[in-house]
Amino acid sequence: MHFTINGTLYQVEVDNRVSLLDLLREHLALTGSKKGCDHGQCGACTILINGRRINSCLSLAVMHQDDDITTIEGLGSPEDLHPLQAAFVSHDGYQCGYCTPGQICSAVGMLDELKKGWPSHVSPSLRDVDLNDDEISERMSGNICRCSAYPNIVDAIRDVAAAQA
Numbered sequence: 001m002h003f004t005i006n007g008t009l010y011q012v013e014v015d016n017r018v019s020l021l022d023l024l025r026e027h028l029a030l031t032g033s034k035k036g037c038d039h040g041q042c043g044a045c046t047i048l049i050n051g052r053r054i055n056s057c058l059s060l061a062v063m064h065q066d067d068d069i070t071t072i073e074g075l076g077s078p079e080d081l082h083p084l085q086a087a088f089v090s091h092d093g094y095q096c097g098y099c100t101p102g103q104i105c106s107a108v109g110m111l112d113e114l115k116k117g118w119p120s121h122v123s124p125s126l127r128d129v130d131l132n133d134d135e136i137s138e139r140m141s142g143n144i145c146r147c148s149a150y151p152n153i154v155d156a157i158r159d160v161a162a163a164q165a
Contacts, residue, residue: 001065005030006074016062020054021045023061024071032072032101036144043143046102046109047071053109055142072101075108083163084108087156095147103143107157110139111164131161 003010005028012027021038024030024047033056036044040055047056048070076082084104087093094100114131122138123129136154145153 001062003061003065003069004067005069006071014061016060018061019057020047020059020061020064020069021056024056030071030073033105034098034101036099036102041144042099042102043106044099044102046106046143048105048109051109051112053106070105072105075104082108083160084111084156087160088153091152091156091159093149093152093156095145095149095152099143099145099147103140103145103153106140106143107153107160110136111157111161113139114161115164131158133158 001012001014003012003023005024010028012023014023014027021033021035024033025035033047034044035057036042038057040058043055045056046053049064049067076085081089082104084107088100088104114129117127117129119126119129120135120138122134129135133154136157140153140157
């Protein structure tokens with residue numbers, strides 16, 4: 001099978017039953033995405049597929065051979081942080097760090113959804129969605145932080161959103 005991950009083409013022989021998360025972690029040593037619950041409930045494994053966020057533990061690798069896959073490793077580097085990575089550091093939004101890769105990938109996808117004008121469940125209007133705390137919390141609700149760094153995560157996302165506006 002072949003996969004394009006973080007702009008690099010990989011040829012890998014894996015069983016058809018391997019999850020995308022296991023492909024990344026166990027076969028390609030891309031360990032930024034974390035295995036939390038392995039049931040799609042915590043968001044630690046969130047990555048981007050063609051710019052949209054998904055829980056990689058719930059998706060079979062074979063389904064994504066022709067997709068553009070982006071993990072936390074593809075967003076930035078220690079020398080050149082993605083704006084959300086820098087904001088998480090600046091706002092202490094990473095605490096223990098286990099959920100951080102999934103939180104950041106989810107926030108990247110969420111900000112893109114917002115840019116496209118997609119409303120959420122709490123959006124008061126289908127147009128002109130305002131990125132307030134309730135909106136951010138709703139959109140990030142699929143990502144759990146057991147350290148409770150939520151206020152810091154919201155601040156980091158709000159700062160990046162304001163800089164992009």
